[in-house]
Amino acid sequence: MIDSTSFLLTGSLVCGLAAGVIAGMFGVGGGILIVPSLLFLFYLDGINPVISMQLAVGTSLATIVITNLSATWGHHRRNAVHWSAARQYIPGCLLGAWIGSQLAAAISGKLLILMFGLFEIFVGFKMIQTRNPKESSAKLLPEKTYPFVGVAIGTLSSLFGIGGGTLSVPALTLLSGLPMQQAVGTSSAIGIPLALAGSLGFIQAGWHETALPPGSVGFLVPVAFAGIVAGTLITTPIGVRLAHSLDPARLRKGFGFFLLLVGIKLLWR
Numbered sequence: 001m002i003d004s005t006s007f008l009l010t011g012s013l014v015c016g017l018a019a020g021v022i023a024g025m026f027g028v029g030g031g032i033l034i035v036p037s038l039l040f041l042f043y044l045d046g047i048n049p050v051i052s053m054q055l056a057v058g059t060s061l062a063t064i065v066i067t068n069l070s071a072t073w074g075h076h077r078r079n080a081v082h083w084s085a086a087r088q089y090i091p092g093c094l095l096g097a098w099i100g101s102q103l104a105a106a107i108s109g110k111l112l113i114l115m116f117g118l119f120e121i122f123v124g125f126k127m128i129q130t131r132n133p134k135e136s137s138a139k140l141l142p143e144k145t146y147p148f149v150g151v152a153i154g155t156l157s158s159l160f161g162i163g164g165g166t167l168s169v170p171a172l173t174l175l176s177g178l179p180m181q182q183a184v185g186t187s188s189a190i191g192i193p194l195a196l197a198g199s200l201g202f203i204q205a206g207w208h209e210t211a212l213p214p215g216s217v218g219f220l221v222p223v224a225f226a227g228i229v230a231g232t233l234i235t236t237p238i239g240v241r242l243a244h245s246l247d248p249a250r251l252r253k254g255f256g257f258f259l260l261l262v263g264i265k266l267l268w269r
Contacts, residue, residue: 004045005223011041012224016063016231023067023232024074024239026169026184026255030067030232031162032262034060038224048211051219054104055212057161058202058219059228064163064195067232068188074240075185082186085146085176092147093164093194096154101201104159120263123170127256149175153190158198163191166259173252180252184243 015037019030038056047055075081149171157164165187172183203218215222243251 008041008045008221008223009227011044012038012227013231015041016228017235018231019063019228020067020070020232020235021239021242022258023064023163023165023188024071024236024241025243025251026165026239026258030228031060031064031157031160032166034063034228035161036265038221041224042221045213047213051206051209051211054202054206054219055216055221057104057159058101058199058206059221059224060161061158061163061195061199061202062220062225063228063232065192065199066229067236068163068191068195070233070236071188071240072185072192074237075181075188075243078181078185078240078244080182080185080244081189082172082176082178082182083189085172085178086186086189088143088146089150089153089168089171089190090193092150092152093154093157093168093190094150094197096151096156097158097194097197098154098201099151100155100158101198101205103155104202104205114267117263117265117267120166120259121267122263123166123174124256124259124263126174127170127259128253146176150190154194154197157191157194158201161198163188164194165191166262169255170259180248180255181243184251184255 015034019033022033023030035056038059039052042052042055043049072081153164153167153171156167168187168190169183172178172186173180178186199220203220206212206219209219213221246254
């Protein structure tokens with residue numbers, strides 16, 4: 001019979017292989033897939049359900065740091081990272097990531113999940129319908145507002161254990177006017193410090209939790225982290241190549257449909 005450590009490692013590796021492709025293609029860090037997958041694995045492994053969500057989110061954010069480093073390097077080599085835009089969003093994202101990690105254990109997530117799901121569906125429709133951000137009826141925000149947008153991105157991303165791409169990619173295209181492929185690459189870069197701040201916050205928030213499974217570091221499970229990272233490092237470059245080989249309009253619509261599925265999943269969880 002397979003032991004707990006081997007089970008978590010194997011399941012996490014499979015999860016990482018799938019999440020890496022998504023992260024490379026859409027600049028989302030893979031957390032949309034990682035969090036529900038970890039929740040399922042933790043349930044099968046008998047981990048306390050009271051803290052399983054915090055463990056899944058904290059572990060997901062830690063893996064996204066490594067995944068996005070790989071994705072960002074791949075996009076940077078293709079000149080698809082707008083570093084100036086990234087610097088404008090990152091300060092707000094860092095603050096928001098810390099806020100989200102501290103709120104995660106104190107706030108009921110039902111209303112937030114409902115609002116987040118509806119937001120994802122709205123943005124998904126927007127990205128499917130809009131051919132070019134510069135031709136959109138959406139008003140581009142002035143650059144001085146980007147840090148405030150970053151706070152919202154960081155807070156929600158940290159709460160849900162995602163790399164921020166489901167929020168930052170639409171922001172970079174619809175608000176900052178970046179082409180889709182450049183928005184994906186820039187989103188990956190923004191997600192690195194965002195996920196790092198969020199994961200450290202979850203480690204700190206769970207440091208004195210008494211119901212943690214053996215070997216945990218705060219709300220982080222090292223075995224699951226290792227398996228997911230091993231998988232994403234293999235497949236993230238594949239996702240990056242797909243992002244730059246597909247037609248931008250199709251990639252944009254594909255991401256829109258992806259957001260629709262995410263939103264529906266959140267509403268029907």
